[in-house]
Amino acid sequence: MISIKNVSKSFGSVKALDDVSFDVRNGEVVGYVGLNGAGKTTTIRIAVGVLPPDDGDVEIDGFSIVRDKRKASERIGWIPEIPLFERDFKALDYFVYIAGFHGIRGDEARRLGRELLEKVGLGDAMNKKLGHYSQGMRKRFALALSLINDPPNFLFDEVLNGLDPQGIAFFRELALEFKKNGKAVLFSSHILTEVENIADRVVFIHKGRIIADKTIEEIKREASSGGHSSLEEYFFKLIGVKI
Template sequence: MIRVENLVKFYGNFQALKGESFTVNDGEIVGFVGLNGAGKTTTIKIATGVLYPTSGDVVIDGYSITKDKKKASENVGWVPELPIFEQDVKALDYFVYIAGYYKIPTNEARSMGKRLFEEVGLSGRENDKLKNYSQGMKKRFALAVSLISNPKNFLFDEVLNGLDPEGIQFFRNLALRLKKEGKAILFSSHILSEVESLADRVVFLHKGKIVKEERMEDLRKLVSTNALRVILNSPSEEALKACKDFGEPTLNNGVIIIQNFKGDLEDVVRALKPYGILDIGYVRQDLESLFFQIIGGNQ
């Protein structure tokens, strides 16, 4: 469990974090979203212990990152925004070397490496030099490294950035497996469709402050609108007229949108049945427009 407690961070005179608090529970995937410069990386770096907060704390499984850094960081797997591995060594050899820090014997580390390389889609590239890895491959490698100590908590900073669709799929499967195992996962991302499909909860950060924190299922309710979208087999003027009893319909490219929908879905279905209903449902806003709505109110 990761508890961010009233974090404040100044870089010189500039205040990047303004008293931010939130929690990532065990067995939960939390999406961390915000515009460039909102303070996501700063928060994550503080949580890993590589950056010191001006005030506040991050508590990981009961251990404070500021007071008990060793214990707190032991149980954190971190994938940085831009993993830089310029080493002139083979990837698997470097993996084994890092595993040595966790006192994992060489043989065990090699077989663990092979298994994890496969899990992140790097099979067959074990003997390539890290300096020759592409940015996406470095991300995949960093993912494998974050799993070495089997930590209980994960911080993924823009992990999807630079990953191809296959890499994104690997990450998705990995995150869901970790969640099932009861790990606490915080992942920052600008790809809101991925956040929407993966996260149990979303924390919105804007200019160093949390502007909203919501469960995904509640966000989904927020993103549905009171407009109804109907596709008919024969979308005639007559059908459009029938829709007027339920709101303000418009017909475009065979799709009827009934704005300000009032009434029962069942009644609409009954009224439009003669015109052959192919599809009917509420219009959904995407998470992206909701995001701009949220930060728009917090400028």
């Protein structure tokens, strides 16, 4: 379970997050929706321990990302919007290198690497250098790394951006598999049709503040009664933008 509790963050005079709170429960997929600069990436980077909050905290299965970062981080799988790796490493070699930080080494690490790279669709590219990977391949590789210790919580930052339809379908099915297996999944996305297809709940953020937190069923009922045919129209109404 991911619990974001009264998190605030400023960069200079800019208030990026203002008292942000919401939960992602086990076996639930939550979409995180907002315009560019609304605070989605900042929220996720705080939740995985890359950025410290100015105020508030994030708990991962009860472990504070501020006070008990190691234990909290062990329970998180994270895919950033733009994954970066050492370009001259072959994928399998880099996987083995990272697995070593999790205490998995030698033949066991290579066996796990082959297994997970096959799982994410990179079986034919595991001996390619990472510098030759496309954006979609880098995201799949980041997923393989996040699966090393089979964490119960996943955070995906704009994971669908830059993917072809096959890549989008892959991550859609993966999120639903995680849900079936009782994992908590938070993903931010601009592709609102896919948010509708994947999410159980949607949290809307605007100018650093949460403006709505509703199930897909609630959104559909409200959108229908308000004459809106899509999640996109519903969102723009929330923030007062005409389309």
